[in-house]
Structure formats: structure tokens, C-alpha cells
Amino acid sequence: xxxxxxxxxPVTRPKTACKLRAALSRASNRLQxxxxxxxxxxxxxxxxxxxxxxxxxxxxxxxGAARDYVAAQARGADLVAFAPAWVDPIGRARFGPALATLExxxxxxxTRFPRALEVSIRGAHLPAFAEWRRSGEQRFGAVSVxxxxxxxxAQVLDDLVSRVDAQHLHVSRGDAExxxxxxxxxxxxxxxxxxxxxxxxxxxxxAFIGASVVADLDYVPHRCIFAPPxxxxxxxxxxxxxxxGRLLHGHHALYVEAERDRKGAPVTLSFKSGDATLGTVVHxxxxxxxxxxxxxxxLTGQTGELLAEISSPGGERRLYCFEADTR
Amino acid sequence: MKAPSLPSLDFLRLPDRxxxxxxxxxxxxxxxxxxxxxxxxxxxxxxRDEGVYFRAATEYWRWWLMLFERGREALQQGPIDSxxxxxxxxxxxxxxxxxxxxxxxxxxxxxxxxxxTAFRLPGMATASLAIWVIYLFGARAWSRRAGAVAAVLFxxxxxxxxxxxxxxxxxxxxxxxxLCVYVHWRAQxxxxxxxxxxxxxxYGLALDTKHNAWFLPLVLVPHALFVQRHAIWxxxxxxxxxxxxxLVSMAVxxxxxxxALWPYLWNDTLARVQWWVNFHLHxxxxxxxxxxxxxxxxxSPRSYLPVMVLATVPTVTLLLFFVGAVERGGVAVKRLLAxxxxxxxxxxxxxxxxxxxxxxxxxxxxxLAFLVAIGPFFLPKTPIFGGTKHWMPAYPVLAxxxxxxxxxxxxxxxxxxxxxxxxxxxxxxxxxxxxxxxxPLAITAHSHPFGLSSYVPLVGGTAGGAxxxxxxxxxxxxxxxxxxxxxxxxxxxxxxxxxxxxxWDAWQRMQDEGRVRADLRAVGAPGEGMFALVEHxxxxxxxxxxxxxxxxxxxxxxxxxxxxxxxxxxxxxx
Numbered sequence: 001x002x003x004x005x006x007x008x009x010p011v012t013r014p015k016t017a018c019k020l021r022a023a024l025s026r027a028s029n030r031l032q033x034x035x036x037x038x039x040x041x042x043x044x045x046x047x048x049x050x051x052x053x054x055x056x057x058x059x060x061x062x063x064g065a066a067r068d069y070v071a072a073q074a075r076g077a078d079l080v081a082f083a084p085a086w087v088d089p090i091g092r093a094r095f096g097p098a099l100a101t102l103e104x105x106x107x108x109x110x111t112r113f114p115r116a117l118e119v120s121i122r123g124a125h126l127p128a129f130a131e132w133r134r135s136g137e138q139r140f141g142a143v144s145v146x147x148x149x150x151x152x153x154a155q156v157l158d159d160l161v162s163r164v165d166a167q168h169l170h171v172s173r174g175d176a177e178x179x180x181x182x183x184x185x186x187x188x189x190x191x192x193x194x195x196x197x198x199x200x201x202x203x204x205x206x207a208f209i210g211a212s213v214v215a216d217l218d219y220v221p222h223r224c225i226f227a228p229p230x231x232x233x234x235x236x237x238x239x240x241x242x243x244x245g246r247l248l249h250g251h252h253a254l255y256v257e258a259e260r261d262r263k264g265a266p267v268t269l270s271f272k273s274g275d276a277t278l279g280t281v282v283h284x285x286x287x288x289x290x291x292x293x294x295x296x297x298x299l300t301g302q303t304g305e306l307l308a309e310i311s312s313p314g315g316e317r318r319l320y321c322f323e324a325d326t327r
Numbered sequence: 328m329k330a331p332s333l334p335s336l337d338f339l340r341l342p343d344r345x346x347x348x349x350x351x352x353x354x355x356x357x358x359x360x361x362x363x364x365x366x367x368x369x370x371x372x373x374x375r376d377e378g379v380y381f382r383a384a385t386e387y388w389r390w391w392l393m394l395f396e397r398g399r400e401a402l403q404q405g406p407i408d409s410x411x412x413x414x415x416x417x418x419x420x421x422x423x424x425x426x427x428x429x430x431x432x433x434x435x436x437x438x439x440x441x442x443x444t445a446f447r448l449p450g451m452a453t454a455s456l457a458i459w460v461i462y463l464f465g466a467r468a469w470s471r472r473a474g475a476v477a478a479v480l481f482x483x484x485x486x487x488x489x490x491x492x493x494x495x496x497x498x499x500x501x502x503x504x505x506l507c508v509y510v511h512w513r514a515q516x517x518x519x520x521x522x523x524x525x526x527x528x529x530y531g532l533a534l535d536t537k538h539n540a541w542f543l544p545l546v547l548v549p550h551a552l553f554v555q556r557h558a559i560w561x562x563x564x565x566x567x568x569x570x571x572x573x574l575v576s577m578a579v580x581x582x583x584x585x586x587a588l589w590p591y592l593w594n595d596t597l598a599r600v601q602w603w604v605n606f607h608l609h610x611x612x613x614x615x616x617x618x619x620x621x622x623x624x625x626x627s628p629r630s631y632l633p634v635m636v637l638a639t640v641p642t643v644t645l646l647l648f649f650v651g652a653v654e655r656g657g658v659a660v661k662r663l664l665a666x667x668x669x670x671x672x673x674x675x676x677x678x679x680x681x682x683x684x685x686x687x688x689x690x691x692x693x694x695l696a697f698l699v700a701i702g703p704f705f706l707p708k709t710p711i712f713g714g715t716k717h718w719m720p721a722y723p724v725l726a727x728x729x730x731x732x733x734x735x736x737x738x739x740x741x742x743x744x745x746x747x748x749x750x751x752x753x754x755x756x757x758x759x760x761x762x763x764x765x766x767p768l769a770i771t772a773h774s775h776p777f778g779l780s781s782y783v784p785l786v787g788g789t790a791g792g793a794x795x796x797x798x799x800x801x802x803x804x805x806x807x808x809x810x811x812x813x814x815x816x817x818x819x820x821x822x823x824x825x826x827x828x829x830x831w832d833a834w835q836r837m838q839d840e841g842r843v844r845a846d847l848r849a850v851g852a853p854g855e856g857m858f859a860l861v862e863h864x865x866x867x868x869x870x871x872x873x874x875x876x877x878x879x880x881x882x883x884x885x886x887x888x889x890x891x892x893x894x895x896x897x898x899x900x901x
Contacts, residue, residue: 036739039650039732040762043643047766049784053791054773057891086793089863089871089893093883105881106872121891122790187854187877189827190867195854195876212876215869219621256869260623 058121062141063094069138069145070099070117079113080104084124091119106213106223108251108323109291114153118146157243157326160250160308161223164199164211168240171201171209174233178203193255193319194226207235214321216253217260217288224251224321229267231315237308243326244273244299248306250324251291252283258319259285265314269322272307273299283320296326345467352471353462353478357455360482364451364491368444371492371776372807372842378832380422380494381429381446383414388426390590404594411591415599416606417496419589420535424449425494441840446494454491457502458482460509461723465730468689472737476760477730480644481723483767486715489778497716500537504720507533507540508696511547514573515554516687527576531584538607539720542703546695548574554688613712616865619796623866626707635715638786638797640725641767648725651732655690697724714779714798733763776808777889789890799863800894803828805887809860809895810843813885818858823848825856827870853877858884859898874898 074080080099082091092100110116110128115135118126121142132148163169166180178201187195200210212226227235252269253259262285271278271294279294306326312318341348373381390410394401401407411419425446432438433445458478465474481487491498510529514522526547533540551571552559562569586592592599612624617631637645662684700721703709711717737756741747747755766784774781779800782792793799806829814824826834826849837843853859853870854877861871861883875881883896 033739033743036736036743039643039646039736040759042646043762043764043766046642046784047769050766050769050773050788053784053788054890057790084794086863086892089861089883089896090886090888090891092881093886093896095882097880097882100881102875102881106875122794124794185854185877186852187873188852189825189870192852192873193869195873197876213872215872219865219868221868221872221875256866 056142058142062143063090065140066119066138066143066145067095067099069140070095070119073145073147074099074117075115077112077114079107079110079116081116081118081126081128083118083120083126084122085126087121087124095119102213102223106221108222108224108289108325110150111154111249112156112325112327114150116148116150118148120144120146154249154327155245157245158239159323159325160239160242160306161211161225161323163239163242164201164209164225169201170238170240171203172236172238173203173205173207173230176204176233178207178209191257193258194321196226203230203235205230205233209235209237212321214253214319215256217256217286219256220289222251222253222289222321222323224253224323226319226321227310228318228320229310229312229315231265231312231318234309234311237310239306239308241303242273242306243303244296244301244306245327246295246297246300247327248278248294248296248324249291249327250293250322251289252281252320252322253287253289254283254285255319255321258317259287262286264316264318265312267310267312267318267320270309271324272309273304278306341471345463345471349463349466349471349474350459352475353459353466354455356462356475356478356482357457357459360458360491361451361455364454364488365444365448367775368447368451368492369441369840369842371489372804372829373443373833373836374493374495374802374804375828375830375833376802377443377446377494377804378830378836379414380425381443381836382832384422384425384429384446384494386410386413386426387419387423388430391423391427392430402593407590407593411589415591416603417537418535418585418603419591420532421449421453421494421496421499421537423588443494443836443840447492450494450496450498451491453499453502454482454487457498457505457723460502460506461726461730464505464509464512464723465727468693468727469731469734472756473727473730473734475730476647476733476763477723477726477728479764480641480647480729480767481726483764483771484640484644484722484726485771485774485778485781485783486639487719487722488771488775490716490719496537497713497719500533500539501719501722503529503533503536504539504543504696504700505723507543508546508692508724511551511573512687512689512692515551515571518572520572523572523576524580526573527578527580528584530577530581531588534581534585535588538603539700539717541604542699544577545699546692547577550688550692550695553691554686610710612710613801614864614866615712615714615801616796616798617711619865621865622711625710627704627709627711629705629707631711632701632704632718635797638782638792638795639715640722641770641783642785643763643766644726644729647729647732647736647763649732650735651728651730654735655693655728655731659690659694693724693727697721697728700724712801714801733760777805777894780889780892780894789892793892796865799865799892801828801864803830803833803862805862805895806834806860807837807842808887809885809897810837810847812887813897814847814858815844817885818844818847821846821848822858823850823856825850825853825859825874827860828862828864828867829860853898857900859900861896861898863893863895871896 070080082088116129129148132150134146135149136147138145171178181202182199185195185198194212194214196208197210197212200208202208207230209227213221214224216222229235248271264285266282266284268280268282270280278296281292283290387410390401428448429442429445433442439445461481462474462478465477507529510525514526551574555571559569614621614623617628701718704718770783781789786792786795806826824847834849838845850856853874859874878898878900880901884899885897886893887895
């Protein structure tokens with residue numbers, strides 16, 4: 001009877017181990033001998049990958065079919081967005097301004113949209129929809145359209161950016177009234193800042209207010225009220241007939257090149273209605289597209305004037321823009 | 328029946344000694360590249376800097392003509408400064424050559440119909456020079472095969488191919504860097520007066536090309552001192568100071584050549600040199616995107632260089648570089664380990680397992696030439712706005728190591744296939760060459776004219792680069808593509824165009840050369856034009872948004888794409 005496990009092993013066992021070792025050794029030698037082939041193989045793989053990458057892509061037909069689908073599906077309140085972000089210009093060009101509207105492209109955030117139709121290539125998705133529920137996906141060749149449902153869409157009552165006109169807004173700089181004018185939009189190249197829109201309030205000493213689009217610290221576009229505070233007197237924006245809800249929800253920022261060096265004075269934005277101060281928010285350079293929410297539950301269901309007052313101790317290059325809505 | 332015998336390849340056999348035939352091979356490779364560059368030059372628009380250099384070149388050459396025609400009058404400070412004040416942050420050599428080439432090949436001999444091609448020729452020629460030198464260097468250091476593969480792999484780097492087209496300084500300084508290293512290397516070997524003088528002259532030419540040359544002493548001085556350490560030590564022991572002649576030549580002739588060929592330094596020399604140095608030590612930081620973030624100032628990300636090299640140099644080239652560099656590194660480590668034993672035995676060379684000593688210390692020289700070229704880009708204060716072009720002087724060395732890597736594969740293949748007869752071996756070698764150069768060739772050819780937007784398959788190509796948030800382009804040179812694809816065929820006569828990042832000089836030249844329709848009028852603000860261009864870069868997004876508000880539409884009428892990635896948006900005012 002065997003006393004140890006070793007004794008119990010059949011006599012052929014050491015031979016098998018030797019054979020295995022020899023086989024391994026032979027395989028290793030063979031591998032070493034042919035290791036050089038890895039380099040030309042990498043060259044060929046790289047060539048094949050290049051061929052695939054340069055031939056695979058969305059065609060005009062793919063984009064056209066996706067556009068037709070989205071045009072049939074999208075409702076006015078829906079968001080239409082493109083992913084990855086770098087494909088956005090192609091999306092805008094293919095879908096046109098009726099689907100890729102300025103309100104969708106330069107949105108302040110996604111909270112107000114009950115549903116999103118995300119048009120994407122390369123399997124990309126926007127991080128904004130990470131918490132949303134996917135309710136469908138359609139593929140059109142290399143373009144796919146994913147439908148996302150917002151689990152908690154906000155119901156917007158009034159959007160202040162849409163009320164920048166003579167009928168809904170009165171603007172003053174200190175005690176001086178600012179007139180609503182229609183002129184020519186003023187824009188420039190890199191470093192100019194947001195376009196000064198054709199329709200704008202112009203103040204006696206040079207200040208202006210108008211609805212524009214700001215590039216935030218991450219170069220993302222946001223539709224907002226471009227209202228650079230002049231420094232020596234606050235800008236006062238009186239919005240008439242605003243329907244109040246529980247919240248005043250908004251964002252503010254400076255044009256990227258005005259705030260990225262973090263050298264400018266802070267900008268203060270205060271909201272009042274009647275005698276009540278709803279709240280004050282401060283934007284400091286480097287804050288980027290900064291969200292804020294003010295409690296207006298005391299005014300819920302009422303319609304009235306909303307005063308926004310913008311001030312800054314230093315007026316130099318305070319290319320300030322804000323947006324807000326009642327919800 | 329006997330198989331038909333193939334012709335013998337013996338006539339292709341070259342003598343062992345590297346000689347004139349190798350110059351012919353190197354020059355031929357260079358000329359082939361030059362022909363390719365010339366053949367593709369018209370497809371590439373004019374970057375911002377190039378427009379400035381075209382103008383400076385014309386001014387500089389105007390002064391030289393004045394010198395030939397009016398002699399002493401041209402030597403007064405007024406005429407010198409009026410010509411050379413323009414773009415005096417960069418030295419004069421290449422701009423002078425651009426101007427000379429323009430005058431000779433466009434104005435006088437009419438060789439090139441496009442003035443721009445004549446301006447660009449000297450820059451292209453320096454790319455050819457680099458290829459020639461790389462071949463010779465590799466052939467002398469290791470083998471002709473290593474040299475040839477190195478030269479070809481250098482030529483087939485997409486970014487090198489892009490910059491080699493331009494009348495700029497990045498490829499010229501790359502060529503001067505490797506030429507200077509090569510001449511210095513030869514001088515250490517030959518130690519003849521001719522080679523020693525050549526080091527000084529070439530270093531002066533490098534200084535007069537671009538300020539990267541300031542760093543060359545960090546390569547050449549330690550190397551020369553190490554190569555000649557025994558002689559220096561022997562001299563010190565008898566109380567003499569013996570410096571390598573090449574270094575003395577560099578120190579004396581280098582600055583002399585710089586000043587001689589840069590008339591701007593002939594007056595107020597010290598103050599102007601000081602200004603030149605200060606300009607580059609405190610250079611403005613321009614915007615550049617890296618991994619989705621816009622960098623516009625320090626600290627620069629340390630991963631920038633490695634990631635961009637991985638993303639822009641063909642992977643097979645990098646793999647070969649790795650093989651070659653590891654082998655040469657291994658040799659250096661073995662020598663280092665053998666050295667203490669050698670010292671103990673007072674005979675380093677006799678240590679049994681030490682690799683054979685290379686009197687030229689090639690490994691040390693190449694390692695220094697590589698590390699010094701890339702070193703500054705690991706410092707947080709070094710601006711990174713130039714993308715890969717600022718460390719291009721490292722690429723000839725990278726290619727040389729890749730050539731060495733290939734050189735190691737061939738004997739490995741022969742060991743794996745010992746029974747191959749001579750012609751089959753030759754065919755197998757040729758096949759392996761094809762395998763390693765085909766992908767770089769395809770990638771490089773496909774990248775044109777969007778060389779700055781193009782990325783290698785390892786990161787997913789151009790679209791992969793966009794996914795990663797790597798820079799799409801800079802310098803505003805793609806307006807030509809927008810014109811060719813959309814504006815020229817579709818814009819109404821006399822239409823106005825906001826030309827975005829393209830300079831007025833560049834636009835004007837594109838019109839002069841018929842690349843952009845002559846009746847199209849450039850304007851300086853998005854809202855002023857019937858058409859508006861946006862050359863896509865992250866920080867240029869704001870121009871897109873400006874157009875949305877100014878024109879009342881966010882939908883481009885046309886997009887210039889490369890592999891499905893937007894390069895230029897063309898807006899048409901509704």
C-alpha cells in the first residue's frame with residue numbers, strides 16, 4: 001500500500017511532466033523564434049484598422065433617414081441633441097434650424113425637457129442623459145436615434161430670455177432709462193465675446209442688454225441675457241407680467257475669455273418682486289456656467305413684476321450673461 | 328525540367344564602406360520626398376504664420392537685392408531695419424531662403440506658377456536634407472538597411488509630412504538638428520579641421536533657423552567631453568586645458584554665422600539678441616485643446632507629449648523605435664555594468680562580457696539628441712500650443728532607433744527561416760519592409776491636406792482623435808478647402824466672406840493663385856459677411872455662437888469634413 005501521494009502516482013507521471021516541460025520549452029522557443037513577426041503583424045493590423053476607420057462612417061442617406069425620423073417624432077417641448085459633441089455642426093447642418101433650434105442647441109440645461117431624441121454616431125451618448133430612462137432606439141446605418149425620457153421634467157412657466165423685448169422688459173442703468181432699439185448685430189472673431197444682438201436695449205452711457213449666446217468656461221453655448229454691468233451704476237431689468245411658481249431657476253456666467261484668467265471683479269445678481277427680495281447670487285471668475293435656484297413659493301400662482309439688478313464693482317470686460325425661468 | 332533561373336541580384340550589392348553611393352541613395356530618397364511634397368503642395372492652404380513669413384521673406388530678399396545693387400547704401404541701419412524688423416522674433420536664414428527661392432524660381436525663372444510653392448521649396452528641401460542625413464547616419468551607425476528604413480519612416484510621419492510642406496521653421500530646425508548632430512558625430516570620429524569647422528558652421532545655421540538650436544549644446548557638449556575624456560584628462564594631468572575642437576568651433580563660428588546671416592543683429596547686437604531670447608523665454612501661451620480641455624497657460628500637462636506622440640506617429644514606427652531603443656539601451660547598460668570591472672582591471676575594453684566599444688559613442692549622442700529635444704515639453708511652463716511640431720527635432724532620432732529596430736528583425740527572421748535560399752530571403756526582407764511601411768504610407772497619404780486633424784488608427788483615426796478631445800487644427804489654413812468645396816462653385820459673384828482664423832495675407836495669396844475665387848471679398852466680423860467660416864477648434868466654438876446670433880441661424884450650409892469629422896463650417900446668411 002502506498003505511504004505517500006508520490007508513491008501512489010503512476011510511474012509514467014514523471015515522464016508526462018518531462019514531456020510537458022519539453023513541450024512548453026519548444027513552444028517558448030518557437031514563440032521567441034517568431035517574435036519578430038509581431039512587428040510586421042502590427043504594421044498590417046494598423047493598415048487594416050486605417051482602412052476600416054476611413055471607410056466606415058455615416059452617409060448622407062443615414063443622416064437623411066435619421067432626420068426624417070426625428071422630424072416625425074419630435075414635439076415642440078422635446079430636446080434634439082447630437083452626440084458626440086464634436087458632431088454637433090454636422091447635426092445642425094443636416095437637421096436644419098427647424099429641428100436643431102437655437103433653444104435646443106444653446107440650452108441652459110436639460111431639466112425642462114420631458115423627452116430627448118439623441119442623434120448619435122460611434123455609439124456615443126451625452127452624459128446629461130445618464131439618469132434618464134431609455135425608451136427606444138432606432139438605427140439608420142451609422143446613425144442612431146435614442147429616445148430618452150426625463151424622470152422629473154420641470155414645468156417652465158416663463159423664460160426670461162424669451163422676454164427681452166419692449167413689451168415685456170424695461171431696462172435702466174442707474175436712474176437712466178435704456179431704450180429698446182433695432183440695429184445691426186455686432187460680432188467679431190476670437191476674443192470679441194458674445195454677439196451684441198440686433199434687438200437690444202441701449203443705455204445712455206453705453207451699456208446694452210440683449211438676448212445672445214455665451215460660450216462658457218467649457219466653450220459650451222448657452223442662450224442668455226447679455227448684460228455687462230458697467231461698473232459705476234447697476235443695471236436694472238424689470239420683467240413685466242411674470243408668472244411665478246415655486247422656484248426661480250437660472251444660471252449665470254461670463255464669456256470664457258473674460259473669466260478664465262480669474263482676475264475680474266465679481267458680478268452680483270439680485271432678484272426682487274414688489275418689496276420682497278427673492279435672493280442674491282454672486283458670480284466670481286472661474287465659476288463658469290453657474291446654476292442658482294431661488295425659492296419663490298410665497299409667490300406661487302401670482303403674476304407680477306420681477307426685477308433683476310446686476311452690479312459689479314469693476315466694469316472692465318465683465319461680459320456677463322444670465323438666464324432664468326420660473327417653474 | 329529545370330526551373331527558370333532568376334537574374335542574379337549581385338549587381339545591387341554595395342561595397343561595405345559607406346561612400347558616394349550612399350549619398351546617392353540618401354539624396355534620391357530625399358528627392359523622391361521632395362517630388363511628393365511639390366506634387367501635393369497646392370492642396371494645402373496657407374497657415375497664419377506662413378502668410379507672415381511669405382511677407383518677411385519678400386522683405387528680406389528685397390534687402391539682399393538692394394545690397395547687390397546699391398552696395399554700401401543697403402548696409403546702413405535704416406534699410407536693414409526696414410527690411411528685417413518684420414518678424415524679428417525668428418532668425419533670418421529660412422526666410423532669406425524663402426525669399427531667394429521666390430525670386431529665383433517664381434519671379435525670374437518661372438519654374439513654379441504659384442509663388443507660394445517657390446516660397447515653400449526651401450522648407451521642403453530641408454525635409455529632403457533630413458531624410459538624406461538620417462539615411463547616412465543610420466547606414467554609418469548600423470547598416471544601410473537601418474538607415475533606409477529610418478529615413479522612410481521619418482518621411483512617413485503624418486505630422487512631418489504636413490509641416491514639410493510649409494514655408495515655416497519646424498521642419499528646417501528638425502533637419503538642422505539632425506545635421507548638426509551628424510556633423511558633430513563625424514567630427515568626433517575624424518577630428519579633421521574640415522569636420523571641426525563644419526560643426527561650427529552648421530551650428531550657426533541651426534541657430535539662424537530657430538531657437539530650438541539653443542538646446543543643442545546640451546547634446547553636443549557632454550557628448551564631445553565624454554568621447555574625448557581621456558585626451559582631456561591626459562592634458563589636465565600635465566596642466567593643460569584641452570577642449571574638443573568641435574566645441575570651440577561651435578562656440579566661435581556658431582554665433583558668427585548667426586550674426587553674419589541675420590543682418591538685423593548687425594546693429595544693437597546685444598540688445599537685440601537679449602530681446603530675441605526674452606521673447607521666447609516669456610512666450611505668450613496660445614490656446615490648444617488636449618483631452619477635451621482648452622489649455623491657454625501654464626501648467627502644461629505632462630502627458631501631452633507622450634499622448635500626442637502615440638496619437639500621431641504610426642504605431643508600427645513606435646514599435647520599431649521601442650525595439651531599437653531597448654536594444655541600444657541594453658547595450659549601454661551592459662557597458663555601464665562592465666565599466667567598474669574594467670576600471671578595477673585597468674582595462675575597460677578587456678572586460679570579457681562588455682559590448683565592443685564605440686569610439687564615437689553613438690548611443691550616448693542619439694540618446695541625448697532625443698531626450699534634449701523632448702525634455703522641455705515635460706516642464707509645466709513650456710507652452711504646448713504648437714502641437715507636435717515643437718518637438719519634431721526628436722523625430723529623426725526616433726526614426727533612427729526604429730531603423731535599428733528593423734535591423735534587428737531581419738536576422739531574427741533569418742534564424743526563424745534558416746532554409747530560405749538567397750533570393751527568397753531577399754524577397755522575405757522586402758516583404759517585411761513593405762509590412763512596416765505600408766501603414767505609415769497609407770496614413771500619411773490619407774492625412775493630407777488635414778495633417779493637423781489626422782490621428783493614427785491606435786486612437787481611432789481622425790474621429791478617434793475628436794472623441795479624445797485632441798486638437799483639430801490651428802493656424803486657419805483650411806479656408807482653402809472651404810473655398811474649393813463650397814464657396815468657389817456656389818457663392819454669388821462678389822460675395823463677402825468672414826474668413827475667421829485665416830490671415831488677410833493668406834486669403835489674398837490664395838486668391839492670387841486661383842485657389843479662392845478672386846471676386847470673393849473677405850470681411851473681419853461674422854455678421855458682416857454673406858458667408859462665414861468657422862475653422863473648428865475647441866476655443867473657436869465661440870465664433871460659431873457669434874454667427875448664430877448675428878445671422879439668426881445655427882445651421883451651417885456646408886461642412887468640410889475629414890473622415891466624418893467637421894473641419895470647417897460654412898454659414899450662409901439666410
